[in-house]
Structures are given as C-alpha cells and as structure tokens.
Amino acid sequence: MNRITTNVGKVLPALVFGVAFLGFWEWAVKFFELKPYFLTAPSSIWEQFTGNFSLIRGAATVSGTNALVGLVAGTVLGVAMSFVLSRFGFLNQLITPLAIALNAIPIFVLVAVLNNMYSITSEIPRRIMVTLVVYFIVLVNVARGLTQVSPTHVELMRSYAASDVAILRKVRIPNAVPFLFTALKIAAPAAVITAFVSEYFGGSQNGLGSRISSNIANSKNAAAWAYVLAACLLGLLFYTVSVVMENLNRKGGVRQ
C-alpha cells in the first residue's frame, strides 16, 4: 500500500504537468482562433484518433512489424558479429572502417537503393534498413562488453589454467549481458523511428510514416497528428519492453 502511494507520488507531478500542457494547448487554439493547418486542438486530434482507430491500428501494425523484424534480425546479427570480432582482433581492423562508412550513409539514400532492388510493394527494404541501424548499435555495445573485462578476472581465470572457451563462457559473456540490454534500450526506439522514416521514400503507402506524410500533403492536419500520436505510442511501447527486459535481467543480481 505504502509502495503504491510513493509510486503515485512519483508520477503525479508528470501527470499534472501533462494534463496542464494539453489544457493550455486546447485553450490557446480556441482563444487565439488558430487555424487547423497551423495548429490543431488536442480534442480534434483525439477525435481523429478514435474515429480512425482501425486504420491507425493497421498502419501501426505494418510499421511495428517492420521495426520488430529488423530489431530481432539486427540484434541476432550484431551479437553474432561481436563474437567474431572479439575472437579475431585483426578482422576488427578490416571491418570497422567499412562499418563506419556504411553507417555514415544517410537512411534515405540506402532505402532508395534498396527499394530499387525489390518490388515496389515489398517491405524488405524497410526491414533491411532497420536491421542495419540496430546491427551497428548492438555490435558496438556487445563487442565492448565481450572485450572490456576486468584484468583481475582474466588473470584469475588464467591462474586456474582456464581455456579461452571457459573464459568466454564464464567471464566475457556474462560481462556482455548488461551491455546487450543497454544496446536494446537505444536500438528499440531507433528501430521504430527508422521504420517510419524508411516509409517516406517510396514503397507501399501502408505504414504510420507514409500515412503522416500523405495526410499532411492533403492538409488533413488533425489526421496527421493522430498518426503522430500512434507513432509516439509505438515508440514508447518498444522502449518500455526493452526497459522491462533489462529490469528482469537485473533481478538476476547484476549491479546497476
């Protein structure tokens, strides 16, 4: 009971601020008679959001699936590559410059190129794009976790005549686990954003990103904002899941 009270105490200021902010927004639109193309009132955004909910949910499912597929694929590839790089140091010097160069290419350029490689209705280019973004975040962090182990731990394991495999299993991998969750916390929202942005450069007009841009093009501002609200909620969902996963792992006793 007491814990619930303190939790309410923690979120109450944020809640009050949020409600006050929306109230002020609503009031300002009414009072200054702002035109809908300049700024839409929260009430009309909410109207659009509830009125078009099944359409919005469909678009969110498309973008969310792309983000999730890319997130999983990028994580698997990133973890696998970090093992290879931490094992073979020389590969690091070969691959790192390539990775940096690839990472420096703006998203829209890559999406445009990928769109040409697949059919116009294919979701694959967007998923590849998300995969690439997630891959680099996971690779850099997990590789650091595998290599930046305490020198005392390594000396200790060598004093036990432990093999490289044993050091990997008992020192490097456990050391890298918190790094993986940190990477996921960064990569999860990034995956969602990349999925939206990838939709701006051709392909099916079925996701949240393309809905936002087409509604804005048709001056349907309130509808565009309703899709922005959905995008925001989807990003929050991904982030929250990654934080919950990290907390579950911490219960295993890893120091914060």
Next chain:
Amino acid sequence: MTAVSIRNVSKVFNQGKPNQVDALSNVALEVKQGEFVSLIGPSGCGKSTLLRLVANLLEPTSGEVVVNGKSAAQARLDQDYGMAFQQAGLFDWRTVRKNIELPLELKGWDKSKRSARADEMLQLVQLPEFGDHYPWQLSGGMQQRIAIARALAAHPPLLLMDEPFGALDEMTREYMQGELLRICAATGTTVVFVTHSIPEAVYLSNRVVVMSPRPGRITKVVDVSLGGERSEDTRNRTAFFEAITAVREGLRGMHAAHVGLGNDDR
C-alpha cells in the same frame, strides 16, 4: 620441503626495444612449506612481477621457477596455488557461493561436492550466512574474505597474494591480517604475500624480503622472530618494532643509495 624455489630469475620486458624494462635481475629465493614470506619494496621493484612468475602468469626471461617440486607451468595447470589480488575480483553476476565454487567448476567437480566445499570455505572465513548474497551486497573486507575462500577452495598448498588488503581501511586491514593468519594456521598453507606496508609484512611473515627497483632485485631478507602465535599484543612487542626497524633500514639503505645515484647523474 621447499614450496617455491626461484633460481637466478631475470625478467626483461620489451627486450631490445627502446622501452626495455629490466623488471627483475638475478633473483633467488626459497620458500619452505608452511612458511609465510612477504615481498616488500617501492613501486617498480618487481615484487608483483616476481609473484606472477611464481604463478606462471609471466615467463622468466632467464632462470627457473619451481613450485611444489614441478615447473611453474605444470603447477598452474594442476591448480597447485590459489591467488588473491588487490581487488577482490568477485563476479557480480554470481552469488558468493557460486564465486567460491568457480575454481572447482573448472576442475570439473560435481555439484554436491562443490556445494559441500563451498559450505566448508564459508565456515573457514566465518561468513556462513552470506552464501546466497551477491558480492556487491558485502563490505570490502567481506569481499576480500570471500576472495580468500575462493583462492583456497581447491585446498591448494600455496597461496599467492598481491596486496590483497591494499584497498581496505586500517582497522579492517588489521582484522583481515589476523583472519589470514588464523586461516593459514588452520590449513597449513604456504603464503607469498606482496605488500608495501611494513607493519603488515612484519606482523604476517616468517621472513620479509626487501626488494629495490631498477633493476628489481632482493637487497635484504629480514627474519621475523615473533614465533608462531600472533595476536593483537604482538603489535606492541619489542621484537615487532625491531623487525619493523630492520625492514625500514633495508628500504632506506636503498633509498639513500638511489638518491646518491641521482646526484651523480646530475
């Protein structure tokens, strides 16, 4: 019988390069079974290097190290020694019990045998109720006791310690010294102990080996005649202060020589 035999050992780092360091030059030392020997000296005198040569974490450039009647390399493979460092070096993701069991896991012991030995070690370091805690829930002194328990879990005849109490406050440190002596008396373990605290070296040791830097070598060996039983009263005895003075003179003699050398250079 001899536990450790260091025969004319030299160690050069980066040999032939501009940053060449003569870490140890012609060091010879014998440590008897059950003996407690401390290595003391200023930074860079090679005391930690010497310990790592005994542990076979480093190879000597010349000379030979024999541990437990075998080559140092074979002794490491056989886990003939346990090691403790300045940082307790416990694994945050393992419980205290699992930390103690680590060397036994690597030896391929089965679960029940490991668990029984962990209980025994927790009793030995007098922390039986902390087995299921995680290391970060323990104080620095407790963590170091768990590290000692882990080092001794496989019952090795030799314990190598590299400034294990260096990060502890003075009171915890003196308590830990008493604990270490009690544990060694109970297990009959031979100890080679690196420190730069003179009272610590004297309180713990049968012999204190004084080392000097550039190149690292042994300049003096002080026999501590305090007998086997040591208690808090030991720290007030005349023999304790005499040994401290002897070690200090050993260290100071080389300091004077070192300053003299510096003046000649200019």
